[in-house]
Amino acid sequence: MAESRSAATTALAEAERLVLGGDFAAAVTVLEDVVDDDPILPVLYLLASTTVELGELDKALRYATRAVDTDPSSAPAHDALAKVHVALEDYASALTELEAVAALGRDERLATQPAQYSVPAHFALHNVEQLDHILASNGAQRNSAGGFSGGLHNMRRGLTDAIDGANGEAPWVSVNAINAHMLADPPYVKVPEERLPEYLNPTVDYASLQQALAAGEKVQVIDNFLTPEALDQVRKFCLQSTVWRRPYQFGYVGAFPQHGFASVSLFAIAEEFSAAMGAAFADFQLAQWWAFVYDAKLPGTDIHGDDADYSLNFWITPDSANLDPDSGGLVMWDKKAPSDWSYDEYNSGGDKVRQYLEEQDAVPTVIPYRENRAVLFEGHLFHKTDDFTFAPGFANRRRSVTILFRRRKG
Structure with a gap:
């Protein structure tokens, strides 16, 4: 066993190197040579994620399921299985797995709570x-x-x-x-939801949006994005679910799927939006999602690009909270990062991005905040939160939800 464990560890290191270089097929070959002799969890996780990247979803499901069966108390195993279910567009199963991830993570933190x-x-x-x-x-x-x-x-x-x-x-x-x-680390509270008959506003002209994308337009603004009932449901989930677990240095807090930011409403919105976009989105699928909540006295997200083909950003705080209707939304630039920049380089903002945009004579466009406004844009375009002035009070905090779509694999 020690010899096979050493072989699995060596294979894992080699596969990780190959994945960093983008050679997913070679990584799978390396891992499949050792997985039957020593199916350690990290090997199964990486096999699941790399086969998803290759579009081999049957394999991915098999490896992720095997990881959960090997250790049902492993949050990373359930997370790997959730990602496979998302790729398969089996959102009910993905939600079940993500709820397990959040619960297991909570149990682990409770077991190691410091006194201060x-x-x-x-x-x-x-x-x-x-x-x-x-x-x-x-x-x-x-x-x-x-x-x-x-x-x-x-x-x-x-x-x-x-x-x-x-x-x-x-x-x-x-x-x-x-x-x-x-x-x-507040107690875990999550608002239960029943699926509504409809989430997207049926009066939105999605045919025009499809035509705009086909014509090469990179940014689209969609007003009155959700039905009133859907907006209320998402807003209640965000206000009353303690899924906000990741603080950022600029003063906002993030909610991510692994911490409980997964719900009937979020999956339904992604599903309905993909369907509404028709042929324009036939080659794209849900890849990731999150939400941010902002402090009224601190700045928002810095200039960055997303790791996505398309980003959908929508705003749920009532307009009555926005004290400056000409601001508070997004600033979009008409440039994206060079192809040789890493994710960390284009996503983390900073002076390098600002210098690049200045050298490229990039043109910024301000999209003002509006309640229930969505902005669909090419995800790699540089953007940031516009300066905002929102009224004090918890319900008045600026809240945005982001859904990423990427090209289907395989």
Whole structure:
């Protein structure tokens, strides 16, 4: 066994090198030579992901299922299986697996909770405000929120003062009070959903959108994107589900599938949108999705490009919260990164991107914020959150949802 384990480890390292170089077929060959003798989980994970990249979805399903069967308590195994189900467009099964990923991740964090946390102040403030919102708006979820009551307003005031004194930066704070873990890793609450009859607004002219894409137009604005009922459902999910787990240095917080940002409504929107785009989207499929929530006193996302053929970004906060209707949406540039730039180079923003855009005489276009507005654009185009001025209050925070579509494999 030691000899086969060594062979599997060696094969894994070689396959990872091949994947980094984009040679997925060679990586699969290397891994398949050892997987039957020693089916360690990392080999099964990588086989599942590389066969998805090759469009060999039957193989991918077999390897990901084998990983879950090998260790049902492995969050990465369930995550690998979820990604295969997304590629197969089996969204109900993907949702089941992603719920397992979130639950297993939560259990792992609970088992290793420190007595004291150091967290970004904007992240802790968001968590305090969300727990307060949940308790105030839905008494049935009071127990799920862990009985979080005493000192809530004092905590909020202290965190707000820390952000106010940081001159537009996102400061870190240490928290060690009796409820400190709830500021850094709040209890898992997820709003249940029933599928609605319709999510996309049927009055949107999708034929014109298809024609625009065929004509080479790179950015499309879609107003009144969702039905009122669908917008309400997505907004409630975002307001009352504690799936916001990834703080960013610029002062916003992200929600990702592995942390519970997966729902009936999100999959339905992606599915209906693909169908509505018809032949224009026949070669593309759902690849990834997330959401961001912003602090009113800190900036948003910096200039970056997405790893996608098309990005769909839509906004769910009411217009009444936006104090400057001429801003607050997206700034789009008419350039994308050179083909030899890495993902980290074009996605992380910074001076290199700004210098490149200046050298290319790139033209920025501001798309103002509107409630229920969607923007569809070629994902590699550089873009950023426009400067925004939103009213104070948890429900008034700027919230955006992003869905990425990539070309089908195989």
